[in-house]
Amino acid sequence: MKPYHGAHQADVLVFGAGPAGIAAAVAAARRRQNVFLIELQNVVGGVMSCCPGMMLGSGYPCGTSVGGFFEEFVGRLYDHDPPLAERRACSLENFGDEVVYDHEHALSVLYDMLTEAGVEVLANHLPCHVEMAGDEIVHVDVATTRGVDRFSAGAYVDCTGNGDIAAAAGVPSQMGDDDGRMMGATLTFFMVGVDWDRAFPQGHDPYFTEYAQRGIAAGRLPRTMPQIYLLKGFRDGTVFFNTVTVTGVDGTDPRSVASGTRVARRYVMRLARFCREEMPGFERSHVADIGPSIGVRETRRLEGLYRLTRADIAAATKFEDGVVACDSPLDEVFRDDSSSIYSHEAALPTGEYYTIPFRALVPRKIRNLLFAGRARSVDLQAYASGRGMPQCMVMGQSAGVGAAMANENRYTVQQIDRARVVRELIRDGVNGIGEEHL
Numbered sequence: 001m002k003p004y005h006g007a008h009q010a011d012v013l014v015f016g017a018g019p020a021g022i023a024a025a026v027a028a029a030r031r032r033q034n035v036f037l038i039e040l041q042n043v044v045g046g047v048m049s050c051c052p053g054m055m056l057g058s059g060y061p062c063g064t065s066v067g068g069f070f071e072e073f074v075g076r077l078y079d080h081d082p083p084l085a086e087r088r089a090c091s092l093e094n095f096g097d098e099v100v101y102d103h104e105h106a107l108s109v110l111y112d113m114l115t116e117a118g119v120e121v122l123a124n125h126l127p128c129h130v131e132m133a134g135d136e137i138v139h140v141d142v143a144t145t146r147g148v149d150r151f152s153a154g155a156y157v158d159c160t161g162n163g164d165i166a167a168a169a170g171v172p173s174q175m176g177d178d179d180g181r182m183m184g185a186t187l188t189f190f191m192v193g194v195d196w197d198r199a200f201p202q203g204h205d206p207y208f209t210e211y212a213q214r215g216i217a218a219g220r221l222p223r224t225m226p227q228i229y230l231l232k233g234f235r236d237g238t239v240f241f242n243t244v245t246v247t248g249v250d251g252t253d254p255r256s257v258a259s260g261t262r263v264a265r266r267y268v269m270r271l272a273r274f275c276r277e278e279m280p281g282f283e284r285s286h287v288a289d290i291g292p293s294i295g296v297r298e299t300r301r302l303e304g305l306y307r308l309t310r311a312d313i314a315a316a317t318k319f320e321d322g323v324v325a326c327d328s329p330l331d332e333v334f335r336d337d338s339s340s341i342y343s344h345e346a347a348l349p350t351g352e353y354y355t356i357p358f359r360a361l362v363p364r365k366i367r368n369l370l371f372a373g374r375a376r377s378v379d380l381q382a383y384a385s386g387r388g389m390p391q392c393m394v395m396g397q398s399a400g401v402g403a404a405m406a407n408e409n410r411y412t413v414q415q416i417d418r419a420r421v422v423r424e425l426i427r428d429g430v431n432g433i434g435e436e437h438l
């Protein structure tokens with residue numbers, strides 16, 4: 001293997017092909033930027049491929065679509081004949097409507113959108129060094145099976161979820177609560193061949209608590225599973241389990257993720273067997289589509305020009321540079337095994353929403369880096385709201401617009417004309433920002 005393989009120059013380098021990174025890459029490429037999208041896994045989608053079938057939540061604050069990339073993406077799924085997605089009420093309180101979809105088709109639509117925009121997708125590429133000169137990234141070295149490639153660009157966008165590139169570039173960050181505990185990570189899976197009518201009787205408890213308690217009492221389920229969150233999938237007879245949660249996983253440490261996945265996989269098999277043997281409707285079902293790895297909800301919160309707070313959310317703040325609307329609850333998942341309870345308390349009064357400011361995606365010092373998605377600049381409580389995939393998509397879209405603008409005008413990211421970003425997003429169909437209200 002040659003130690004050094006080649007050098008590449010792009011206008012915009014986006015890291016991480018999850019909901020935020022895909023939208024960022026497409027938005028920048030549509031503005032005539034030469035864009036590489038660097039992804040360490042062998043597939044795009046982020047949580048959409050790590051937790052196949054994960055519903056798109058929070059896309060309809062106050063009943064209206066957040067618009068932009070999200071609307072374009074789900075629009076393609078809705079418009080397909082037959083439709084490949086469906087909007088429906090979330091079975092949990094305070095979440096509003098969510099989108100269930102055929103996950104294989106959905107990933108293909110994302111690949112199509114990237115191809116049509118002219119984005120070069122570099123899967124199986126692992127960034128291994130970020131070279132800095134003062135407050136600027138000079139290049140990023142990326143390892144593949146062929147050696148190390150060197151990538152440089154006018155603007156860099158970190159959509160890795162963990163904020164890996166920003167952290168390596170020196171952007172300060174925080175992780176977890178005061179004790180460093182992060183929300184539990186979940187290994188999702190499907191059961192297929194379920195009789196929906198019997199499995200989901202009218203008015204059923206979305207957490208199937210009674211069955212969970214029974215399973216624990218009989219020693220068939222672990223004590224850490226007092227709730228079983230499962231819901232109808234997109235296809236008839238499929239049931240999606242957003243439920244096998246492991247605590248103590250550090251999502252920035254691949255070993256910790258691998259060991260959490262091993263533990264969770266054992267629980268998946270126990271739970272599947274329990275469902276088949278004890279829960280009505282599951283008698284003839286079997287397991288399918290276990291995620292390749294546990295899905296990590298929480299790691300770094302990067303420090304941006306502005307840090308969105310819980311108080312901003314409670315006050316339904318609509319920032320001048322707000323780029324996406326949100327009304328999602330404080331979606332908290334247990335951080336240790338003392339309670340193992342999920343909670344989703346309303347974050348703001350009914351009928352209200354807030355916006356996430358562009359400044360929460362801009363580092364204070366680094367001049368040619370933006371970030372978007374899960375790692376945005378927020379306080380711990382605000383982190384629990386606003387990390388749904390629709391919001392991540394539109395945050396990514398705004399970072400892509402901003403990166404293109406920085407290149408076109410030779411701005412640092414701090415100098416980007418934020419009012420213009422908002423105008424361009426509105427032109428591109430984003431709802432509930434600027435003067436526009438939902």
Ligand SMILES: Cc1cc2nc3c(=O)[nH]c(=O)nc-3n(C[C@H](O)[C@H](O)[C@H](O)COP(=O)(O)OP(=O)(O)OC[C@H]3O[C@@H](n4cnc5c(N)ncnc54)[C@H](O)[C@@H]3O)c2cc1C
Nearest residue numbers: 016018019020040046047057161186295296373374388389
């Ligand atoms: C278990 C679970 C349940 C959830 N439930 C819901 C739900 O019901 N509805 C909803 O809308 N949202 C849900 N979410 C939240 C949502 O999925 C995430 O917040 C969202 O996917 C974050 O998007 P992202 O693009 O920032 O990051 P991700 O989706 O995590 O994508 C990041 C991408 O970057 C790649 N990557 C990581 N590090 C690097 C690196 N150093 N270099 C290159 N690439 C890298 C990853 O492989 C991945 O492809 C859930 C998340 C989890 C984990």
